[in-house]
Amino acid sequence: MLKYTIRRIIGMIPMLLLISLVVFLLAKAMPGDSLSGEIDPNNTDPQYIEEMRERLGYNDPIPVQYFRWVSGFLQGDFGTSTRYKVPVADLVLERLPNTIFLGVTSLVITYILAFAMGIYAGRKPYTVGDNLIGGLNYLGLAIPSFIAAVFAIYFFSFNLGWIPYSGSVDPTLQPGTFDYWLSRIHHVLMPAIVLGALATASYTQFLRNDIIENSRKDFVRTARAKGTPTSKIYNVHIMRNSIIPLVTFLGFDIATLISGAIITETIFTYPGIGQLFLDSVTNRDYPTLMVITMMLSALTLVGNLIADILYGVVDPRIRLD
Amino acid sequence: MKKKSLLLMLTLLLVLSAFLAACSSGDSADEPADTDTEPTEENTGDEGGDAEGDTGEAQTGGTLTYGIDAPPEGLFNWAFYGIQTDAYILELMDEGLIQYDENLEPQPNLASWETEDNKTYTFTFEQGVMWHDGVELTVHDWVFALETIADPDYDGPRYANVQTIEGAPAYNAGEADSISGLNVIDDYTIEVTFDEARINNLVNVWSYPMSRAQFEGIPVAEMSASEQVRTKPVGLGPFKVDSITPGEAVIMTKFEDYWKGEPNLDGINVQVIDNTTTVGALGNGDIDMIALQPVNGPEVEELENVEIVTYPGLSYYYVGFKLGTFNAETNEIVEDKEKYADVNLRKAMAHAIDRQSWIDAFFFGYGSPVNGPVPSNHWIAADPEELPTYEYDPEKAKELLAEAGYEDVNGDGFVEDPNGEEFVAKFSHYATGNPTFETRAQAIVQFWQEVGINAELEMAEVNLYYDMIEKDDPSIETFFGGWGTGADPDPTALWGSDQLWNYPRYKNEESDQLLADALDLEVVGDDRDARKDIYVEWQKMIAEDVPMIFIAELEEIMALNERVQNVEYDVSGSNSPHEWSIAQ
Numbered sequence: 001m002l003k004y005t006i007r008r009i010i011g012m013i014p015m016l017l018l019i020s021l022v023v024f025l026l027a028k029a030m031p032g033d034s035l036s037g038e039i040d041p042n043n044t045d046p047q048y049i050e051e052m053r054e055r056l057g058y059n060d061p062i063p064v065q066y067f068r069w070v071s072g073f074l075q076g077d078f079g080t081s082t083r084y085k086v087p088v089a090d091l092v093l094e095r096l097p098n099t100i101f102l103g104v105t106s107l108v109i110t111y112i113l114a115f116a117m118g119i120y121a122g123r124k125p126y127t128v129g130d131n132l133i134g135g136l137n138y139l140g141l142a143i144p145s146f147i148a149a150v151f152a153i154y155f156f157s158f159n160l161g162w163i164p165y166s167g168s169v170d171p172t173l174q175p176g177t178f179d180y181w182l183s184r185i186h187h188v189l190m191p192a193i194v195l196g197a198l199a200t201a202s203y204t205q206f207l208r209n210d211i212i213e214n215s216r217k218d219f220v221r222t223a224r225a226k227g228t229p230t231s232k233i234y235n236v237h238i239m240r241n242s243i244i245p246l247v248t249f250l251g252f253d254i255a256t257l258i259s260g261a262i263i264t265e266t267i268f269t270y271p272g273i274g275q276l277f278l279d280s281v282t283n284r285d286y287p288t289l290m291v292i293t294m295m296l297s298a299l300t301l302v303g304n305l306i307a308d309i310l311y312g313v314v315d316p317r318i319r320l321d
Numbered sequence: 322m323k324k325k326s327l328l329l330m331l332t333l334l335l336v337l338s339a340f341l342a343a344c345s346s347g348d349s350a351d352e353p354a355d356t357d358t359e360p361t362e363e364n365t366g367d368e369g370g371d372a373e374g375d376t377g378e379a380q381t382g383g384t385l386t387y388g389i390d391a392p393p394e395g396l397f398n399w400a401f402y403g404i405q406t407d408a409y410i411l412e413l414m415d416e417g418l419i420q421y422d423e424n425l426e427p428q429p430n431l432a433s434w435e436t437e438d439n440k441t442y443t444f445t446f447e448q449g450v451m452w453h454d455g456v457e458l459t460v461h462d463w464v465f466a467l468e469t470i471a472d473p474d475y476d477g478p479r480y481a482n483v484q485t486i487e488g489a490p491a492y493n494a495g496e497a498d499s500i501s502g503l504n505v506i507d508d509y510t511i512e513v514t515f516d517e518a519r520i521n522n523l524v525n526v527w528s529y530p531m532s533r534a535q536f537e538g539i540p541v542a543e544m545s546a547s548e549q550v551r552t553k554p555v556g557l558g559p560f561k562v563d564s565i566t567p568g569e570a571v572i573m574t575k576f577e578d579y580w581k582g583e584p585n586l587d588g589i590n591v592q593v594i595d596n597t598t599t600v601g602a603l604g605n606g607d608i609d610m611i612a613l614q615p616v617n618g619p620e621v622e623e624l625e626n627v628e629i630v631t632y633p634g635l636s637y638y639y640v641g642f643k644l645g646t647f648n649a650e651t652n653e654i655v656e657d658k659e660k661y662a663d664v665n666l667r668k669a670m671a672h673a674i675d676r677q678s679w680i681d682a683f684f685f686g687y688g689s690p691v692n693g694p695v696p697s698n699h700w701i702a703a704d705p706e707e708l709p710t711y712e713y714d715p716e717k718a719k720e721l722l723a724e725a726g727y728e729d730v731n732g733d734g735f736v737e738d739p740n741g742e743e744f745v746a747k748f749s750h751y752a753t754g755n756p757t758f759e760t761r762a763q764a765i766v767q768f769w770q771e772v773g774i775n776a777e778l779e780m781a782e783v784n785l786y787y788d789m790i791e792k793d794d795p796s797i798e799t800f801f802g803g804w805g806t807g808a809d810p811d812p813t814a815l816w817g818s819d820q821l822w823n824y825p826r827y828k829n830e831e832s833d834q835l836l837a838d839a840l841d842l843e844v845v846g847d848d849r850d851a852r853k854d855i856y857v858e859w860q861k862m863i864a865e866d867v868p869m870i871f872i873a874e875l876e877e878i879m880a881l882n883e884r885v886q887n888v889e890y891d892v893s894g895s896n897s898p899h900e901w902s903i904a905q
Contacts, residue, residue: 032784039787039822040805043403044478045814046821052476084394085401085476085545094567150597158601165602166594171570269595271392271568279392284784 001312005305012301019297020073020290024066027286027293033058034082034284056082069290079287083280088291091276098168099258099272101184102265106192106199107253113196114203121204122211122242123234130208137201149194149267156190163190166269191268195261199253203246210242244315251307255299379887383903384588387413388602388611392568392593397554399529400470401477401545409612410571410591413898414453415556417528418444418463423891424700425808427524431458431557431580439842440518446509450580452532453561460511462530464503468492470527471500474542482527487514518842520852524809530557559584559899569593575899584899585887603627609882609903615687616757621880628883631876632890633698636805637691640674640748640765641869642667643800645826646793652819654828660798667867669721670746670799671711673772674765678713680873683761688875693860694804694812696874698892700849701810701856708864718772727774735775746776747798751786762801790824800824808893810856811840816863827868835859 034056035049053059057068072079078088117137121130157165163186164170170183214220215238223233262274269275273292280288311318389406396402399411418432431450436442450458469475470483471492483489487502502514515522535549544550552565559581560573571591575584594602594611600620602608604627613621613629621627645656661667676690692710695702722728726739738744746769750762762778769776779796781789789797802824804815813836814820818828838844839855864871881888884904889896 030784031782032788036784036788045481048478048480052478055476080546083403085396086551087546153598154601157598158605161605165598166592167566167569169566169569171564171566171572171590171592267595267597269392269569269593271566275392275568 001309005309008305008308012298012305015301016294016298017070020070020294021066023290023293023297024069025062027289028062028065030281030284032284034286036284073291073294078291081280081285081288083283083285083288088287091288092273092291092295095271095273095276096258098270099265099274101168102188102192102195102261102270102272103256103258105185105188106196109192110196110199110203113200114207117200118204118207119211119234119239121208122215122238125208125212133204133208137204140197140201143197145194145198145261146263146267148197149191149264152190152194153267163187165190168270168272187270191261191264191270194268195264199249199256203249206245206249207242210245211238214238214241240314244311247307247310247314250310251303251305252300254303254306255296258296258299379585379900379902380905381585381902382587383905384590385586385610385885385901385903386608387589387591388594388599388608389591390594390596390599390611390614393571395551395565395567396545397562397565398531398544398550400466400475400479400527400531401550403478410562411556412558412894413560413573413589413591414554414558414562415529416558418446418530419523419528421808421893423893425810425893426700427808431530434523436523438518439520439522439847441512441514442523443506443510443512446511447580448509450557451578452534452557453555453576454532454535455578456532456534458530458557459508460505461508462533463511464500464505465533465536466529466531467503467527468500469531469536469541469544472541474540476542476545479527482525485515485517485519485522485525487516520840520842520845520847521809521811559897560586560589563588579899581897581899585902586898589898600624603880603882606882609885610888611880613878613880615684615875615878618685618687618878626883628881630879630881630888630890631687632879633696633892634805634875634877635696635699635807635892636803637694637696637874638801638803638872639869640670640872641800641802641825642867643793643797643824643826644868645828647821647823647826649821652821654818654823654826656826656828658826663725664867665721665725666727667870668711669718669725669727669772670769670774671867671870672714672718672721673774674711674768674870674872675713676872679761679764679768682764683757684873684875687878688873691871691874693864693871694816694869695810695856695860696806699806699810701853703857703860707857708861710864711867711870715772722773729773734773735770736773744775746774747779747796748776748801749779749781749786749789749797749799750801751783752780753783765801791821793826812836813840825868827866829862829866832859832862835862 033053035052057065060068069079078092080086081088081091084091117133121133124130153165156162168184168187169180170187173180173183211234215234220233220237223237224230228237258273262278264270265272265274266278276288277292279285280292387409389409391404391406393406393410394402394404396407397410397414399415399417402408402411416430418430419427420430422428432444432446434442434444444460444463446458446460446463452458452462467483467486467489470477470479471486471489473493473495480493484493486500488497488500489502491497492500502516504512504514506512513526515526519525532549532555535555536544536547539547539549549555554562556562557580559576559579561576563572563574565571570593572588573591574588575586577583592608594608596614596617599611599613599617603611603621604624606626618629622629642661643658644661645654645658647654656662680686680688680690689697691697692705692708693703697705722736727736727744729735730737730741736744748762748766748769750758752758759778759780762780766776766778786800788794790800790802806812815822816827816832817823817836818830818833835855835858839852839859845851845855877890879888879890885901886904887896887900887902
């Protein structure tokens, strides 16, 4: 397994290089740069714009710019955000805790809901309860998250006043206190639910279908025949087999955890990586944009690796060599 | 395993599509080129306004929640800031030597000035003005700001406001240790010499001091990333920054030693909220004050606890005609495009547009038609009666077209050009995530079609769009745009025939001469009226030549909760925030 892991990690290097090339070229292919777009004639002048382009190296040939970026990247210099004028690393680190907090909360919500609903629906398929859950899930899949977010804000924040609709914390509280953490949880709840709704739906349906399928397999019939209690059949025999497809999702969840939800974060003005990413695209903040994209790509690859390794753990029949 | 690689591909695809999707969003491009004037937005502090009609004395205490609809960049220093959102916060915590009154005339604030010849100015600072850290303001803080901006390592856009000081270019080139035009007489008096006598030296010069004590030991190149700019800014204004939650909120408390007197409010919480939640947040009373987008106006007007205050903006929208090209090597404009060279054609296209109903439909009435290149509230603006106006008049438009030789020869319902060729007017508009842009552009195209001009719309992504306009891309024929004016009325940067930002590529020597005369001390001297007369003359000429169809000037819209008092706005911005108060 160790050999396999190392081989996979080495295999990632050319992949990442290729991704970096694509990311860079795509970023450069976007029209304009951080200094173009709508101009406020009172706040800038053409000489300054020209000077800054020169200073930022936008006038150099593309290969020169690429190698400058990659070599900086390899040496741990992720560049300076053209918009915020601070090192991108600082910017990302500042947002990362918020996003991870949101991602983890949403994952926890997803898992709890998905397992509860999936197992129930799988054990009692084609009943009213199952159909109800199925209906709910398809509704969740069908409603885009930005619609769900706006409606959630409208009902739960404005009409009922239960939850805050913006920010990650009440800014007047002292960081580190109990109230502070309570406020953070309070703030993260709604975006996490909205974010988790979509994932919950697909998790539940996968789990339900797998349980139904597995419950018709021969080994289940054998287990029933020899008198194994139903709960044990479901919780041990079927469960273990049904989790395998979910492990695939887990790999992607790791990237999702960081990428957060671009739209959800923006609507809830939750300052995380997703919001930063969107912001960097609209403002042509190349250094930030490229770092985040690279980070997400790397995490997707790592997530896959973890998923592959977990296959082996969950299902001993799968050999990794 | 197959399923997994498929999912991997899907994920990569999603990342890619996120790129594409994100390219098209960003409503910030909605605003015409920014409506701000010079950063100074304070009104005269001692005006003692009670416009809200409350009973005498302002109540003290209370915390006001101020909404902003985009996260700040976090550059909380006048010398480094770049966007309006940061300016909103800066206005609460810092101020400059000069402020502008309701006619956009400079007035003394932290300093007063005297000049004999418009070349050498003597500034006298107020004594006893304190920075938030308790250090007293002296002229050295201003010298420090000017030297920072003139420093070769400075990475902000303000050098244009310093380079007119004698010796600043030498300092910028690294040839001098100090700026020779700055002569410190004592801690409160300084003599500033400019490189030549100009009528607008004062309004152009950088007028914000920077705390020398705070920035001590920080190299200029690292200032914009320093905590003195980003997280612990120190200013001279009525409120000091207490804590900053990046991207979310700025908590401010009153600065008790504020030089104009202790602020009425205990503090201001600046909170970032998304546009989609503005109306609800106002209705709930969660935010007390916010600048509104026109689209939210009608909904907010219906709220009982919120009052809408509008004040004139300094920006305008236009439809430009590409008349020529700009040569970047020689900085010259050649009017070499023939298609719209006929002034009658341009006038006909202007008469075809019903501006009022366009504004009502797309800006919900928060604006009015504008007839010249100067927003009507600027002191140099010509009286509308003096200007040739192009009212909505389809019949007149058709007549003008016929006069210019544009007639429908082949009977397809659209005119052909004087040579009998098909005439198609191409209209370009920028595209962002805002869905109203395409409809409002389509509306203009339809106005033209109604008078028989075959028009076509092309939407271009906003960054690409301005790039194409700047480079005179052949596909740009008529285009939509917006400009803002500052306190300094000089429009040379947008209209001079050697200027990159003269987007229509309009070249007229008379116009250049008038713009130069208006700045020439020998022609206008100190006489404001003489200067205005020249600008009026110039506006008449531009309106007569129609290098662009002037469409609309917008109003700035502020929503105020009914408990907020003593807040007033005029064209220069709000009154000093230390007068603001909240009814308990």
